[in-house]
Amino acid sequence: MSDALTPQPTTPATPAGATTPSAPAPDGARIIAVTSGKGGVGKTFVSANLAAALTRRGQRVLVLDADLGLANLDVVLNLHPKITLHDVFTGKAALDDAVIAAPGGFDVLLAGSGMVEYSRLTPEVRNQFLSVIQALTPRYDVVLLDTGAGISDVVLFSVSLASEVLIVATPEPTSLTDAYAAIKVLAMQQKRQHVRMVINQAARPGDGRAITSQLQQVLDRFVSTESGRPMRLLHMGDIPADPSVRDAVMRRQLLLLQTPGCPAALAIAQLANKIETTLLSPAA
Template sequence: MSDAPSTQPLQADATEASRYSGARIIAVTSGKGGVGKTFVSANLAAALARRGKRVLVLDADLGLANLDVVLNLHPKLTLHDVFTGKARLEEAVVAAPGGFSVLLAGSGMIEYSRLTQDVRNQFYHAVQKLAPYFDVILLDTGAGISEVVLFSISLASEVVVVATPEPTSLTDAYAAIKVLAMQQKRQHVRMIVNQAARPGDGRAITGQLQQVIDRFVMTDSGRPLRLIHMGDIPADPAVREAIMRRQLLQLLTPGCPAALAISQLANKMVETLLARAA
């Protein structure tokens, strides 16, 4: 496996992920903040780990990381320490509740708000070195379409966009998907609709978004980008309780509707994405 060349663009195309061996790299992202992206990443990791998968969640929100808050972790070492040479990569990977591993970024690191060549190379090599030790790496990216977010996504073979039914969330999700099609040459993007009010809402929303994409977004192949509906997570008061208690929903109330929906998402991921990676 060759090193990343110094001329590698800030946003690589979707084939970039083919350089990795081992783990299936999946970016979990969103057009806007506040839609539950990190909550989904953490609980999906726990559900996958329960199915026997070796899972790492890498906090790719280098500027405003909050995975540690969701998991109630207080690590002594983070990705920042690795980047600054204060720790080895393997020392910064820690066990999380739920049976998976995490690599936390540390929060408020303003120096990562812009992606320098050095940070890009270090981040690339971190993912490259970790990939052989896991079945799946979930990149919990920041929200939006900043260069840090887009570079993180470019390292993944698959992209999952988390959105809610709110118009602002869907508008921003469309904007992010359009950039992924135009800049990263993505042929498909997967959708999870969080806080769905009724069964079937997410599939209907994905279909409506697909209609807009069919009209206005074209890929290099000449065909519109395809949205793949992975599933819905229903609005559930147990989610807020888990967040306030800084515990995984999969551990606190595994039988609640939202936890069961995440389990179904994990099953679907194992049967499709991870089955092909095996």
């Protein structure tokens, strides 16, 4: 894996408008960006089921679909919204009308899919998105931003609004290489000192911790934060490869509702417990 993760001579281009984090949202919810370097690693699946698990623990949770151009949270949750974030941005609907209840007891704010105008971060999109975040955070304990994949300016802006970043990756070399690239950008442009990692589709217990450790070694060699110390990777857990996941996704149902006792569902429940104890407790 180390060869696949060795940095190349080229450095990722700096997306316009994403060099520094945006102003923090007001006091209220803990904002957690769920992101990934590569698409197709189960990021939205993790966001939705993690929200259900946190809700079961008594947290007030909102999942905001921050993948503004290629939204698919509605597909995962089998929702058919009449009002989306696009309608709020264009002034066709009020924000409160766009927030709807999802299976699992949490709230969602869904984005429209295929909106080319949201493929770039314009000042208008930036201001509208920030206004939405500032209006919603006082109402919840946790806001999960289900971002797009990669290091586009829209993704990096969404991530910059979060106090914590949860990167989802799989054990495949392409996923880990892209995760490394995303982590490098977060260290260099957003001055982040740490990010949290979840390894999805882990083949064996302990794989995720070993992968995170190997990735940390690469970061120690090649990436320094503003403080001069290496970026820290905090391993939050593994979600094992589980046939129940595919079945739930194909049925467009939450895994925690369909098969709550399967290995992957239990792992997500453990992830929710770790997030609650490390980020949401009064001492966090």
